[in-house]
Amino acid sequence: MEKKKFTFTVDQNDKGKRLDKYLVENLPEDISRSFIQKMINEGNILLNGEPAKSHHKVSAEESIEVRVPPAIASTINAEKIPLNIVYEDKDLLVVNKPAGMVVHPAPGNYEGTLVNALLNHCKNLSGISGVMKPGIVHRIDKGTSGLLVVAKTDRAHKGLAKQFKAKSIKKVYIAVVKGVVQLDNGIIELPIGRHARDRKRMAVNFVRSKDALTRYKVLERFKDSTLLEVRIETGRTHQIRVHMAYIGYPLLGDVKYGTRSTLFRPALHAKTIGFIHPVTKKYMEFTANLPEDMKELIDELKKN
Secondary structure, X not given: OOOEEEEEEOOHHHOOOXXXXXXXXXXXXXXXXXXXXXXXXXXXXXXOOEEOOOOOEOOOOOEEEEEEOOOOOOOOOOOOOOOOEEEEOOOEEEEEEOOOOOOOOEOOEOXXXXXXXXXXXXXXXXXXXXXXXOOEOOOOOOOOEEEEEEEOOHHHHHHXXXXXXXXXXXXXXXXXXXXXXXXXEEEEEOOEEEOOOOOOOEEEOOOOOEOOEEEEEEEXXXXXXXXEEEEEOOOOOOHHHHHHHHOOOOEOOOHHHOOOOOOOOOOEEEEEEEEEOOOOOOEEEEEOOOOHHHHHHHHHHHHO
C-alpha cells in the first residue's frame, strides 16, 4: 500500500510557527501531534525536499511534503465481550459503554477494552487512528458510562473527525457534584493542560494548554450535592471533571479530583450524542438512560 501524501506551501500568515504546530493546524484532525513527530523522526516529512525537524520554524513560501505511512495490521486480540449497541450501519455504530471499561488498549491494559470487543463484533473498523485505536474517533474516561460513536470506514472517520474539530457534535452529560450549585446555569471557559506535578492528572493551566468550554444547568439540588446537565463544546481529557473541581464542585466518586461517595467511580454519564451522518448527511441523535449505579446514587441523595 502506498503512502498517502499531503503537500503545503507556507503562507505569509503562518511564518514563524514551529513545523509540528503548523502541521497540526493543517493536516486532518485524526493525525495527532505525536504521530506528526513520529513521521518527522522517521523521515516522512520533508521541508524543501530535505528531512525536517520538529522545532524548525517555517518561513513563507517554504514547501512541505508529508508522507503518511499506511496503517499497520492490528495485533490486538478480538474478545467476545458483550456490547450495548444503540445503532449500527455499514459506516458507523453508536455504543453505550459501561463504566469501568477502557476505550482502547494502552501500555499495561491490552485486554478487556471497547476496541477488543469491537474487533470481535465488526469485520472492519477505520484505520485512521492507528493500530491501537481502530475505529475510535473520540473517547470517554474508563469511569464514565454512556455513548460513543465509532467509525467503521475511513470515510466515516474523516467526516466525524471534521465535526468534532468544528465543535458541532452535540454532547450532553449527566453529572452529580459535591456541593449545592447556586447558579441555575453556568459557563466555564478555562484552558486545560497537564498538571504541573502529576502527569496522570489534568488541570486548569494557562501554559501549554488547550481551550476548553463547559456549560452546565442545574436539574435538581439535594442537601449537599447537585444533579447537573453538562454540555461540552470541546473534548479535552477529563474536561468536565477538571472544570467542576476547579470551581469548587467536584464530581461525586471522583477520587482523582477530590471526592468520594458510595459510587465507586466519577458520577458522570454521557447521555446524548448528536451528529450529521458523514455519508447520508442526515442528523442523528441518540440518548442512553442512566445506569443503575447512578440511579441508586440519586435516589439515595433524594432521601437525605
